[in-house]
Amino acid sequence: xxxIGLKKQDSSxxxxxxxxxxQAENSCDARLSVDIQKSLGKFRLNIxxxxxxxxxxxxxxxxxxxxxxxTLRCISGVDRPDSGRIALGDTVFFSSEDKVFVRPRNRGxxxxxxxxxxxxNMTVRGNILAGMRGDKRDHSRDIDQLLHAFxxxxxxxxxPRELSGGQKQRTAxxxxxxxxxSILLLDEPFSALDEYLRYQxxxxxxxxxxxYRGIVLYVSHNRDEIRRFCDxxxxxxxxxxxxxxxxxxxxxxxWHFASARLAGIRNFSHxxxxxxxxxxxxEWNTLLTTADxxxxxxxxxxxxxxxxxxxxxxxxxSPSGSEDGRAPVMSPGNRPPxxxxxxxxxxAAVLRIVPGITADTAVLIPFNDGSDELFGKIFVxxxxxxxxxxxxxxxxxxxxxxxxxxxx
Amino acid sequence: xxxxxxxxxxxxxxxxxxxxxxxxxxxxxAWLVVRINRGKIIIDGLxxxxxxxxxTVLGFILLLIFGxxxxxxxxxxxxxxxxxxxxxxxxxxxxxxxxxxxxRSVRAAFEQLDPDLIRVARTLGKKxxxxxxxxxxxxxxxxxxxxxxxxxxxxMGEFGATSLLAGNIPGKTRTLSQAVWSAVQMNDRALAxxxxxxxxxxxxxxxxxxxxxxxxxxxxxxxxxGTRIKQSFRR
Numbered sequence: 094x095x096x097i098g099l100k101k102q103d104s105s106x107x108x109x110x111x112x113x114x115x116q117a118e119n120s121c122d123a124r125l126s127v128d129i130q131k132s133l134g135k136f137r138l139n140i141x142x143x144x145x146x147x148x149x150x151x152x153x154x155x156x157x158x159x160x161x162x163x164t165l166r167c168i169s170g171v172d173r174p175d176s177g178r179i180a181l182g183d184t185v186f187f188s189s190e191d192k193v194f195v196r197p198r199n200r201g202x203x204x205x206x207x208x209x210x211x212x213x214n215m216t217v218r219g220n221i222l223a224g225m226r227g228d229k230r231d232h233s234r235d236i237d238q239l240l241h242a243f244x245x246x247x248x249x250x251x252x253p254r255e256l257s258g259g260q261k262q263r264t265a266x267x268x269x270x271x272x273x274x275s276i277l278l279l280d281e282p283f284s285a286l287d288e289y290l291r292y293q294x295x296x297x298x299x300x301x302x303x304x305y306r307g308i309v310l311y312v313s314h315n316r317d318e319i320r321r322f323c324d325x326x327x328x329x330x331x332x333x334x335x336x337x338x339x340x341x342x343x344x345x346x347x348w349h350f351a352s353a354r355l356a357g358i359r360n361f362s363h364x365x366x367x368x369x370x371x372x373x374x375x376e377w378n379t380l381l382t383t384a385d386x387x388x389x390x391x392x393x394x395x396x397x398x399x400x401x402x403x404x405x406x407x408x409x410x411s412p413s414g415s416e417d418g419r420a421p422v423m424s425p426g427n428r429p430p431x432x433x434x435x436x437x438x439x440x441a442a443v444l445r446i447v448p449g450i451t452a453d454t455a456v457l458i459p460f461n462d463g464s465d466e467l468f469g470k471i472f473v474x475x476x477x478x479x480x481x482x483x484x485x486x487x488x489x490x491x492x493x494x495x496x497x498x499x500x501x
Numbered sequence: 502x503x504x505x506x507x508x509x510x511x512x513x514x515x516x517x518x519x520x521x522x523x524x525x526x527x528x529x530x531a532w533l534v535v536r537i538n539r540g541k542i543i544i545d546g547l548x549x550x551x552x553x554x555x556x557t558v559l560g561f562i563l564l565l566i567f568g569x570x571x572x573x574x575x576x577x578x579x580x581x582x583x584x585x586x587x588x589x590x591x592x593x594x595x596x597x598x599x600x601x602x603x604x605r606s607v608r609a610a611f612e613q614l615d616p617d618l619i620r621v622a623r624t625l626g627k628k629x630x631x632x633x634x635x636x637x638x639x640x641x642x643x644x645x646x647x648x649x650x651x652x653x654x655x656x657m658g659e660f661g662a663t664s665l666l667a668g669n670i671p672g673k674t675r676t677l678s679q680a681v682w683s684a685v686q687m688n689d690r691a692l693a694x695x696x697x698x699x700x701x702x703x704x705x706x707x708x709x710x711x712x713x714x715x716x717x718x719x720x721x722x723x724x725x726x727g728t729r730i731k732q733s734f735r736r
Binding site for chain 2: 166169170171196197198199200201202203204206207208210212213214215223224226268269272
């Protein structure tokens with residue numbers, strides 16, 4: 094395999110221009126496999142994953158400094174891993190075992206950097222021209238097409254410092270597409286933009302990506318972006334890939350504590366298995382029943398903010414009493430009336446009410462809680478009409494059994 | 502008797518030659534040091550050494566290398582080039598002394614470039630030579646320009662190493678700073694004053710130019726090399 098890689102490496106410049114078309118015909122060939130280790134100071138990157146074209150856009154989700162960008166830099170070749178292997182189809186980019194390191198200029202990897210890295214001494218046109226390989230005679234026509242496709246025809250003779258954020262991004266995209274990459278790496282493409290610009294630009298980017306036939310890796314720390322753009326997601330935590338799954342699964346059943354946190358779940362408690370469907374939530378100091386069987390390696394439970402209901406203390410929970418809280422995932426009709434058996438209820442005190450734009454959030458502390466920031470506190474999304482809650486009120490927290498996520 | 506202007510012309514000739522050599526060598530050395538990882542400190546130390554060594558020591562070392570008994574000197578003599586006691590020798594001495602000024606300015610300018618510019622150029626299939634010519638040098642232009650001006654100024658003022666390697670031959674290797682020294686030796690205060698004022702004037706113009714170029718640069722942002730040169734002539 095490594096020897097084949099070496100041979101391909103020499104001819105990679107020739108094969109690059111039509112590589113994307115080649116891959117479209119032969120999609121089983123378009124498999125990216127990464128297994129690399131790299132140390133940088135105290136940080137250790139040790140990441141393994143495989144992805145193929147048929148699974149769509151791969152999002153790489155992780156908090157800042159988790160090694161997402163370093164992984165991309167290793168794939169495009171501007172950083173060199175200490176050990177491991179990177180291959181795209183039959184082409185080996187890097188293999189410490191076979192002593193293969195293909196220079197970034199021969200990889201044909203398109204890498205969109207976070208701040209776009211437009212060449213400040215070149216015009217928009219010059220930047221795009223710099224992305225082109227091969228025969229110079231075709232360039233002029235190709236550039237005009239790209240300028241048109243990315244709506245930067247009027248900016249062709251401007252320098253990067255004269256462009257708006259969106260125009261910079263489109264120029265960088267045009268440049269990266271001009272190089273006809275066989276794989277496209279996008280490193281937080283929206284982080285340099287103002288919030289209000291994003292929506293429009295995301296739609297543009299989405300259209301370009303739909304026309305692109307090659308593997309796309311999309312790095313972000315923003316779960317909403319990942320959800321909108323990606324089909325699969327790789328969750329990276331502290332230099333390691335902890336899960337690889339369809340995006341929908343990340344938000345439905347994240348499995349890992351870190352994935353759940355990145356998926357936006359905010360209510361956690363350490364948990365112990367007590368029975369086939371019974372859990373003791375340590376910080377919440379309560380026994381909970383689950384709808385599905387509890388796995389043996391359970392460590393935490395997580396509950397979405399909008400899956401928690403608040404009931405007045407002393408009231409018996411009932412399906413018709415839905416005005417006091419909001420729980421969109423459970424409709425009163427299919428919920429059995431006896432909460433104490435199928436649902437879960439326990440006491441808590443209101444710490445504060447946090448106003449929000451679309452909905453307020455109540456922050457609760459379960460009784461007997463003496464825990465840290467992340468565990469213990471319970472966040473609840475409140476509907477437009479909810480009980481008049483005040484700090485210090487004692488209430489009952491109700492969680493449906495199928496809203497409890499078992500995490501490890 | 503009309504004043505002998507040869508020290509001025511020799512100084513300008515020697516400094517121009519030295520600056521041209523240092524311009525290329527300094528950029529190349531800076532490019533080299535920015536790229537390497539191992540041995541960076543040692544190579545950087547070697548390149549900076551001429552700045553801190555006494556010029557007499559430098560001149561002596563150059564004499565050992567280029568003199569009649571040095572290997573390089575003997576080789577050059579066999580092909581008809583004489584370094585010692587010639588204006589070429591004065592240029593060599595000035596270049597060695599001025600080299601660290603150029604090298605350090607350019608290196609600092611290269612290191613301040615956004616590393617993603619170089620990374621992205623590599624992923625776009627560009628070779629290292631292209632990256633240096635089209636990305637690094639144009640975007641590090643202010644540092645390169647100020648380094649060049651400083652190197653020129655340092656060459657103009659060079660005295661110690663030049664005296665040892667090229668001597669102080671009137672009309673042949675006597676530069677401005679040596680003319681001042683000789684005039685003082687011969688108790689010709691008026692001549693010493695005139696040459697001193699000439700050197701002060703040249704140095705001031707050089708410093709003014711440096712500040713002018715650097716100040717304008719911060720206000721006009723980053724421009725291409727051609728635009729920059731055009732602008733500096735226009736103003």
